[in-house]
Amino acid sequence: MISITADTNVLVAATLTHGACEKIVELAEQKKICLFLSEPIFKEYYKVFQYQEIQDKIKNKQQEAQQAVARIAIIAHIIETTTRVNIIKEDPDDNKIIECAIDAKADYIISSDKHIHNHKKEIRQQHNIHILTPQEFLQIFTSQQQGWT
Numbered sequence: 001m002i003s004i005t006a007d008t009n010v011l012v013a014a015t016l017t018h019g020a021c022e023k024i025v026e027l028a029e030q031k032k033i034c035l036f037l038s039e040p041i042f043k044e045y046y047k048v049f050q051y052q053e054i055q056d057k058i059k060n061k062q063q064e065a066q067q068a069v070a071r072i073a074i075i076a077h078i079i080e081t082t083t084r085v086n087i088i089k090e091d092p093d094d095n096k097i098i099e100c101a102i103d104a105k106a107d108y109i110i111s112s113d114k115h116i117h118n119h120k121k122e123i124r125q126q127h128n129i130h131i132l133t134p135q136e137f138l139q140i141f142t143s144q145q146q147g148w149t
Contacts (some may be wrong), residue, residue: 001031001032001033001034002032002033002034002107002108002141002144003033003034003035003036003104003106003107003108004024004028004033004034004035004036004106004107004108004109004110004137005036005037005041005097005100005101005104005106005108005109005110006024006025006035006037006041006109006111007041007094007097007108007109007110007111007112007113007116008041008044008045008048008131009111009112009113010024010110010111010112010134011025011045011072012045012048012054013112013134015056015068016054016057019133019134020133020135020138023138024110024134024137024138025031025071025072025075025144027141028075028076029071029075030036030039032141033087033141034077035075035076036076036077036079036101036104036106037072037076037077037078037079037100038078038079038080038081038096038099038100038103039078039079039080039081040081040096040100041096041097041100042072042073042076042078044096045069045072046069049068049069051067065092077104077137079100079103079104080102080103081096081099081100081102082103082106083099083102083103084099085099086121086144087119087122088115088116088118088119090099090118091113091115091117094113094115094116097109097111097113097116098116098123098127098129101127101129102127102129104145106129107129107130108129108130108131108132109123109129109130109131109132110132110133110134111132111133112133112134116131117131117133119131133143
């Protein structure tokens with residue numbers, strides 16, 4: 001089974017919009033892919049729902065936020081990370097995504113974050129983890145399911 005680590009931006013977009021990010025979460029829910037998160041990623045996801053701009057986008061604020069967080073908590077494999085890296089110096093907080101993917105032995109990091117994408121060649125060479133946007137991941141997943149790769 002394909003394993004992924006999703007960046008917080010993917011999880012938030014999956015909650016607030018219909019599109020590629022939502023489809024990735026649905027694939028994890030259907031157990032077609034394995035979603036790995038670390039405790040720091042999950043805490044950041046939860047924290048984002050406290051931001052006023054996010055609260056303004058959610059109609060029934062508390063209940064909807066709680067349901068979104070609970071949904072991710074149910075479908076994700078939340079792991080404790082021991083690996084520490086300092087690859088993304090432009091935004092060191094993003095290193096937690098890479099650390100989770102390494103410890104989970106994930107095939108892919110799914111992110112829209114430019115800092116992470118700026119280091120995708122280095123991460124692929126050092127850790128054999130591919131970094132893709134949500135749209136790129138869905139294209140690969142779909143082609144694998146259809147036997148094209």
